[in-house]
Amino acid sequence: MVPLSYYLVLSAILFGCGVAGxxxxxxxxxIFLSIELMLNGVNLSFVAFAAQLKxxxxxxxxxxxxxxxxxxxxxxxxxxxxxxxxxxxxxxDRVNLLKL
Amino acid sequence: MLPLxxxxxxxxxxxxxxxxxxxxxxxxxxxLSLIVVMGSLALIYLLLGxxxxxxxxxxxxxGAVMVLFVFVIMLLNAGVEERTEHASRVATVLGVxxxxxxLSIAVWVVSHLAGLDxxxxxxPTVMNGSDVFGNPQAxxxxxxxxxxxxFEVTSLLILIAIMGAVVLARREE
Numbered sequence: 001m002v003p004l005s006y007y008l009v010l011s012a013i014l015f016g017c018g019v020a021g022x023x024x025x026x027x028x029x030x031i032f033l034s035i036e037l038m039l040n041g042v043n044l045s046f047v048a049f050a051a052q053l054k055x056x057x058x059x060x061x062x063x064x065x066x067x068x069x070x071x072x073x074x075x076x077x078x079x080x081x082x083x084x085x086x087x088x089x090x091x092x093d094r095v096n097l098l099k100l
Numbered sequence: 101m102l103p104l105x106x107x108x109x110x111x112x113x114x115x116x117x118x119x120x121x122x123x124x125x126x127x128x129x130x131x132l133s134l135i136v137v138m139g140s141l142a143l144i145y146l147l148l149g150x151x152x153x154x155x156x157x158x159x160x161x162x163g164a165v166m167v168l169f170v171f172v173i174m175l176l177n178a179g180v181e182e183r184t185e186h187a188s189r190v191a192t193v194l195g196v197x198x199x200x201x202x203l204s205i206a207v208w209v210v211s212h213l214a215g216l217d218x219x220x221x222x223x224p225t226v227m228n229g230s231d232v233f234g235n236p237q238a239x240x241x242x243x244x245x246x247x248x249x250x251f252e253v254t255s256l257l258i259l260i261a262i263m264g265a266v267v268l269a270r271r272e273e
Binding site (some may be wrong): 001002003004005006007008009010011012013014015016017018019021023024025026027028029030031032033034036037040043044047048050051052054056057059060062063064066068069070071072073074075076077079080081082084085090091 | 103104107111113114117118123127128131134137139141144145147148149150151152153154157160161164165168169172173174175176178181182183192195196199200203204206207208212216217218219220221233234236238239242243247250254257258259261262263264265266267268271
C-alpha cells in the first residue's frame with residue numbers, strides 16, 4: 001500500500017514541471033504541452049483523494065477536466081494554426097502584437 | 101509491497117518523461133515524452149483502483165489529444181526551438197529545479213502535517229459490496245444520475261469547441 005502523500009508529491013512534481021515548461025519554453029506548441037502536463041498533475045491528486053475518501057466524485061471531476069482539456073486542445077491548436085498562417089513563426093516572443 | 105514497487109517504477113517513468121519534456125529542444129520529442137507521462141499516469145490510476153479514468157486517460161489523452169498535437173506539429177513543420185537572446189541562463193539552470201523541488205517539499209511538509217503520509221491507499225478497493233472501486237458501471241450511474249446537467253452542458257461545450265476550431269482554422273478567402 002502506498003501512502004497518500006507519495007501521490008501528492010508526484011502530482012506536485014508534474015505540476016512544477018508544467019509550470020517550469022510554461023515559463024522557460026519559447027515554442028507555443030511546447031507551452032501548450034506544458035499546460036496539458038499541469039492538468040495531468042492535478043488529475044492525479046483528484047484520483048488519489050478520491051481513493052482516500054472512498055468517493056467517486058473525484059473521478060467525475062477528472063472526467064470533466066479531461067473533456068475541457070480536449071476542447072481546449074482543439075480550439076488552442078486551431079488558434080496556433082491560424083497564428084502560424086499569419087506570422088510564419090511559432091516563437092511567442094515574436095507574437096507580441098494584436099494586429100498584424 | 102508490490103503496489104509500492106509498481107508505484108515507484110511508474111512514478112520514475114512519469115518524472116523522467118516530464119523532465120525530458122523540459123530538456124528536449126524539438127516539439128515532437130516533447131510531445132512523445134508527454135505520451136510516456138500520460139501512459140504511466142494511466143497505470144498509476146489503475147493502482148488507485150480507477151479503472152474508468154485509466155481507460156479514458158489512454159483513449160482520450162494519450163490517444164486523441166496527443167494525436168492532434170503530433171498532427172499539428174508535423175503540419176506546421178515545427179523545427180528546433182529558437183532561444184531568446186536576452187534569456188537568463190541562471191534562471192533556467194537554478195530556477196527550474198528550485199521551483200520543482202521547492203513545490204514538492206512544500207507539498208510533502210503540508211501532507212506530513214496533515215497526517216496524510218500515514219494513510220495508505222492503493223489496490224482495488226471494495227466498496228459497498230459492489231465490484232472494483234471506480235469501474236465504468238459505478239461512474240456511469242453517478243454521471244447519468246447525479247451529474248446529468250453538467251454532463252449535458254459538457255456536450256454543449258464540445259459542440260462549441262468543434263465549431264470554434266473549424267472557424268479558427270479555416271483558410272480565409
